[in-house]
């Protein structure tokens with residue numbers, strides 16, 4: 189039902205592509221004019237190219253599974269590694285929505301936003317190919333790989349759904365790396381906001397890590413956005429469904445609204461994760477149910493300047509207390525209850541750069 193609503197609410201409809209036709213067609217209501225919409229060099233892979241690139245989505249290539257997608261390691265022609273995201277819960281009108289997403293994503297270019305490298309619509313389930321994050325997600329690195337999610341139709345996930353990569357390098361994520369990740373992710377989000385894109389899925393799983401722990405924001409797929417928007421439009425007063433993987437990332441009041449300040453709030457939670465090494469919600473922790481929420485536990489401590497009580501114990505004493513407190517205070521600003529009191533992502537970038545980035549004696553970034 190949700191997808192149907194999403195599809196109905198979406199203003200783009202499409203006619204199905206033909207296997208023998210590589211060009212892209214978008215038919216808008218009342219305008220069936222053919223137009224090549226995929227710009228900026230994001231190619232559509234033919235079914236054959238997709239098979240070759242993913243070794244027919246062989247299980248040995250599976251690197252992760254989310255609520256909506258399975259992600260496989262792929263190799264593009266020319267040898268470039270990619271992550272092929274196969275959308276397992278695509279609605280019937282998927283092709284139109286996907287083209288919409290590709291057209292939008294192809295315009296986004298920033299060093300801290302994961303790049304779309306290709307897509308495929310015609311070979312079964314829709315697939316988007318992105319830059320491959322060789323280190324994994326920030327969630328993997330901070331908390332260990334996430335547990336396997338349920339299979340596409342509620343079936344238990346096979347054991348192979350956990351990510352196939354070396355064990356997480358938690359111990360090696362030092363203070364400077366955390367600051368760099370925070371700054372990169374903030375810059376990626378600030379860019380998206382400047383491009384009038386609201387992410388709506390900012391979490392440590394959507395911060396992807398590359399060599400040297402450089403971070404990029406993963407795109408948040410438009411299917412989910414449409415689902416969320418549809419839910420909001422249709423239920424003025426009902427709090428929307430939040431999957432387990434997202435619990436703790438949203439301010440309770442915001443489950444009924446959207447906007448960039450919602451991203452800022454979620455980013456504040458990611459900052460807390462970097463600072464404390466804790467998950468946004470962890471019901472294995474002692475304390476009250478409220479204290480099991482990272483933000484409720486950390487906010488009062490940081491507000492009182494007690495950063496040493498919430499810093500990730502894995503850092504030992506290898507962090508600058510003043511810088512850590514400043515990062516904590518930036519997180520607090522992002523986590524303000526009232527959206528209007530939260531800073532813009534541009535301001536967050538400026539504050540991290542000015543107050544937290546570790547510099548050498550000549551003022552260069554360490």
Ligand SMILES: Nc1ncnc2c1ncn2[C@@H]1O[C@H](COP(=O)(O)OP(=O)(O)OP(=O)(O)O)[C@@H](O)[C@H]1O
Pocket residue numbers: 251252253254255256257258259271273302318319320321322324325351393396406409433
């Ligand atoms: N570009 C990438 N490079 C490497 N791994 C990736 C990439 N994109 C996704 N992954 C892996 O695949 C997993 C599932 O992807 P993703 O989270 O995007 O799926 P989703 O269903 O859209 O999202 P979710 O369930 O989080 O709402 C991620 O947690 C990550 O481990």
